[in-house]
Amino acid sequence: MSGSRLSICHFLAQLCKGSKGFSSLTEQGIDPNHNAYEGNKQLGKTKRGDGYISRGRGFIPITGRYNYDKTGEDLYKDLIHHPEILASDILLALDSAGLFWTQHGLNRLADKDDIVAMTHRINGGEHGLPDRRLF
Template sequence: MVGTAVSTTVSAAQLQLIFPHAGSAAGRFVEPLNSAMAQYAINNHLRIAAFLAQVGHESAQLTCVQENLNYSAAGLQTTWPTRFDKALAQQLARQPEKIANLVYAARMGNGPPESGDGWKYRGRGLIQITGRNNYKATGIGLGLDLLLEPQLLEFPEGAALSAGLFWQQHGLNELADERHFDAITRRINGGLNGQAERLAFYSRALQVLA
């Protein structure tokens, strides 16, 4: 059943109820989120709740808009077991730029490690946009030159609008209307990583927006 359009905006107070650890980020993001949701038809309680739940998880409750690549040696081997043996993991541990340039090399339109593309086009935004090709496509959709200025996705407006564009382009409003929350997570994440937290945010958002 399609959600009813009770309210198409959220307040900073509602964001703080949904994301108790957001702190001042709730105030910074409330207007950009409302603008993005209006632009991309995230306009009923089911769509808004699902959208907020997903971006809340992806951004650590609106507090992180760029990918954290500060991995320990053990973390590198756990996250990318086929890319890091013990020696390489120890060599690159806690060096985010070198890690990004290695793990994202020759993927998603990126060049080789020495190009620096992996670091330049690391995950940014509320639904982390990653890789040269995705930055280019998102920039076209938003009317921004993200290849030249990738850091624009770190500002609240760019972070929120890029998430809204991704949401629309991947058909997530339609999935939200049918409450297919697992399917939404898979389209964003490729699996169901962090699903318990995503569902907790979703449940809370539905209550707050009711």
């Protein structure tokens, strides 16, 4: 992180939204048998059950087998076989969020106060944008 006040505010706002007000580090409402993630090859979900197993976890939720594998490599953790640790280890969840933030150039967008572009980069759309602005 750049350390600017604006960047820190945006970082915390995105973490707050991604964790439902810092109350949960696991994506809720995902049906183990029927969900939009199942079979999504773009997310690296190639095995039956991957959609549920690699649902969003962390402060900036990591989603998908590919992203779990890449993040695990970067943080020296086996997230493929132990995806639950992104939700049970708060320091790992913070490290994961910081890694995502840095790797995706979010400081630059935060310093420009471009919350729309940040939100797109984090979740591919404008999901929760009003909450992100509020936070």
